[in-house]
Amino acid sequence: MKRSILILFLLFTSVCGSVMMAQSPAYRGFIDTGYSFGIGARSASKWMLSTAHGAEFIPGKLFVGGGVGLGISTESNHEVYNMPVFANARYTFSDLKVAPFVDMKAGYGFLWDKNHPGGNEGGFYFAPTAGISLPVGGDVRVNFGVTYTLQRACYTTKDHGNTHRHTYDDGGFGLLMGVEF
Template sequence: MKNQLPLLTLLFYLAIAGLSTAQAQDKGLAMATSPDAPKRYMGMVEFGFLYGKTGDTNFSSSVASPTVQLFNGYRFHRLLVVGGTVGFDFYNNVLVTPIALGIRGELLKGRVSPVYGVDAGYGTTFLSDESNEQKIEGGWMFSPSAGIRVNTGNSTAYTFGVGYKTQRVKTDTNWWGNRTEQKINYKRLSLRMGFIF
């Protein structure tokens, strides 16, 4: 028992030091997220669907394809957050990875507020499944959106939004010597649910 006493004393002091450090971190976090010291970093993850029509006018059909988007930005003011977005959008048999400059904003200070967003950039297709007969190239992307934000804590919230996304894609198909180049401009209504952290 005497041999274990120094070890128990050391563990006791480590436990006290750990609790003191955790309390200090919690206090510092509470001060950093208070209204007087707003959090400057804003991260956001969004999941949803892109709705639109595919095919020509005679044989068009409505489709809903999944979309995922991650936003990281710096909050200059509640009305202006500037950052970058990266995502995964599925169009028919094409997987587009948009990389864009994004702007976000909250109109009100309350627990519930209208929000807006605008993304503009380039959609790459390097993750899309290509064959020897078909090559796919990405293109410019533009997506404005509006929605609502509901706070769940000092620096976390849920968002629900609706938007419009246009994405350009070019396909080059070579089938039995017949080469066909097609420029596609996908136009989709987006419905998303997100989480701000």
């Protein structure tokens, strides 16, 4: 069993090495902005901004990188800020001018909720997106997509000397627009 795993690992690394030598990964960057409509009792609608940078391993198709974002609630009675730090993978399905893509961000989101001061914690962050990409010139493209954002959140309250942890999802469906370069 160990020998089979070792052989598979060596085969996988040699194939990956061959692909990398045939074409070196090219830098790619993304800047996205959008609006997320909060769903659920504890979710707040947010304006979002994120940037991701990394390498394109299959030219025009597969991007892998990392990034950071900022979400600011737009509801006057629910002041929430979140800052996700994430790994990012994107796959573009065709070489056509209007190219469909899927994008996946996963990581940790830091959270500040003014309604619960002194005990906020972030948690798991996950944001899949599906959309289309349009060329505007050279290597620059404009992206439009539909996304779902999941942000786990916790806060702590104290009641008569007892500490209580509350966990909830602060997420929603959203629309994104961005630029890739």
